Amino acid sequence: MSTMVPFDSARAVTTTALRAMKEASRPIVMLTAYDTPSARLVEAAGVDAILVGDSLGMTVLGFDSTLPVTLDDMVRHTAAVVRGATRALVIADMPFMTFQVSADEAVRNAGRLIAEGGAAAVKVEGGASVAPVVRRLVEAGIPVMGHVGLTPQSVHQLGGYKVQAKEAAPALALLEDCRALEEAGAFAVVLECIPAELAAIATRELAVPTIGIGAGAGCDGQVQVFHDLLGLGGAFLPRHAKRYADIGAAIEEAVARYADEVREGAFPAEEQTTHMDVTARTEVESARGGRLRAVGDHADEG
Ligand code: KIV
Numbered sequence: 003m004s005t006m007v008p009f010d011s012a013r014a015v016t017t018t019a020l021r022a023m024k025e026a027s028r029p030i031v032m033l034t035a036y037d038t039p040s041a042r043l044v045e046a047a048g049v050d051a052i053l054v055g056d057s058l059g060m061t062v063l064g065f066d067s068t069l070p071v072t073l074d075d076m077v078r079h080t081a082a083v084v085r086g087a088t089r090a091l092v093i094a095d096m097p098f099m100t101f102q103v104s105a106d107e108a109v110r111n112a113g114r115l116i117a118e119g120g121a122a123a124v125k126v127e128g129g130a131s132v133a134p135v136v137r138r139l140v141e142a143g144i145p146v147m148g149h150v151g152l153t154p155q156s157v158h159q160l161g162g163y164k165v166q167a168k169e170a171a172p173a174l175a176l177l178e179d180c181r182a183l184e185e186a187g188a189f190a191v192v193l194e195c196i197p198a199e200l201a202a203i204a205t206r207e208l209a210v211p212t213i214g215i216g217a218g219a220g221c222d223g224q225v226q227v228f229h230d231l232l233g234l235g236g237a238f239l240p241r242h243a244k245r246y247a248d249i250g251a252a253i254e255e256a257v258a259r260y261a262d263e264v265r266e267g268a269f270p271a272e273e274q275t276t277h278m279d280v281t282a283r284t285e286v287e288s289a290r291g292g293r294l295r296a297v298g299d300h301a302d303e304g
Contacts, residue, residue: 008048015050015091017123017145017189023050023222024211030190030223032093032213033231036062036079040228041086049090051213053125053225054080056095057154061229068154071097073111080119093147094121098155101126105138112144125192127153129179133186140187148183150176151217152195163240165195165216173200180204180212192225193217195242216242 008031009015009023023030032051035041036058044052058079059071073096080094094115101108112124123145126132136146151166160166167176176196183191190211193201198218205212205221214221229235230243233250263269278286 006048008050011048014089017091020051020091020190020211020223021209024209030211030213032223032225034058034061034225034228035083035086036228037082038086041083041090041092044228045087045090050223051091051093051225052083052087054083054092054094054119054121055125055227056097057227061227061235067157068095069098069157071095073097073100073114077114077119080115080121084120091123092121093123093125094119095125101132101135105135108135109138109142109144112139112146113142116144123147123189125149127155129176130182133182136183136186136188145189146187147190147192147213148180148188149192149194150179150183150196151193154194163195165197167196167200173197176200177204177207180208184208184210190222193221216240 009019009026009028013019020030030051031049032053033044033049034053034055034057035044036054041052054076056068056071056076058075059065059068062079063071063075065071076094076097080092084092096108096112096115100111108126115121115124124139125147126136126139127149129148129150132148136148139146152160152163154163157163167173173196177200180191180193188210190213191204191208192213192215193204194214195216198220201212201214201217202220211222213223213225215225226243227235230239231246233245233248234253236250239245260269277283
C-alpha cells in the first residue's frame with residue numbers, strides 16, 4: 003500500500019502541474035499503460051502521468067522493436083487508456099515516421115492522438131533536429147514531451163539499445179538537444195539510458211521537468227515500462243528496471259490450475275452453472291426425442 007500521496011490527489015494532473023512539481027521538488031511518477039484495465043490499476047496506484055508508449059509494439063503486439071507501430075495502433079491504445087484514467091496526465095507517443103516527414107504531417111498526426119485518442123499531450127523522440135516540429139505542435143496547441151538519449155525509434159542508427167552520451171562530446175550535444183526542446187516549448191523531456199551525472203546536469207539546467215529511465219536518481223521524475231515492473235515481459239529485464247511483482251508467474255500458475263480443473267471435470271462447478279426449470283427442460287427433451295438426464299451425463303442416449 004502506498005504511503006506517499008500524489009502531488010494533488012483530487013485534481014486531474016496537467017502539464018503545468020508537472021512543472022510545479024519540479025519547482026516543489028516533488029518527484030514525478032510516470033508509468034506506461036496500453037489498455038483500460040492497466041490504466042485503471044496504474045491510476046488507482048496514484049501515478050501522476052501515464053505514457054502510452056510505442057513500446058506497446060514490443061510489450062503487447064509482439065514485435066522486436068517499436069518501428070512497426072502505426073498511428074492507428076497508438077490512437078486505439080490511447081483511447082483505451084484514457085477510458086481507464088480520469089486523473090493522471092495521459093501522454094501518447096508519436097510513432098516512427100509520423101512526425102519526421104514534415105511539420106504539417108506531424109500536426110495532423112498529433113491531432114488524431116489528441117482528438118480521437120483523447121491524450122492530453124504527445125511525446126516525440128529526438129533533440130535539436132525535431133525542435134522545429136515541436137514548435138509547430140506547441141503553436142497548434144498540442145503539449146509536447148521531448149525524448150533524448152536512447153531513442154528506440156533510431157535503434158538501427160544507434161547500433162542497438164545501449165547507454166548513450168557517455169563521452170564529453172555527445173554529452174554536450176545532448177545538453178544542447180535538451181535546451182533546443184525547451185526553447186521550442188516542450189513541457190518536459192524524457193532522458194533515456196544516459197549516465198546519471200549527465201541527467202543531473204540536464205535537470206539542473208532545464209526549467210521544465212526531466213523524466214528519467216535508466217538515467218539515475220537525479221531527474222525530476224521517473225518513467226518505467228508496466229510490463230518490466232510487473233514481471234509481464236518474460237525473463238529479460240533491462241538493467242534500469244526493477245521487478246516489483248511477478249504477475250506473469252501468478253497468471254501462468256492460475257491458468258495452469260484452470261486447465262487442470264477443466265481436464266479433471268472440476269470446472270465449471272455447481273456455482274458457475276445455470277439450470278433450466280424442470281418444465282422447460284422436459285419440453286425441450288421431449289421435443290428432441292430424448293429423456294431427462296443429469297447435467298454432465300455425457301453417456302450416449304442410444
Ligand atoms: O515507449 C516507451 O515506453 C517510452 C519510454 C521507455 C520512455 O518511450
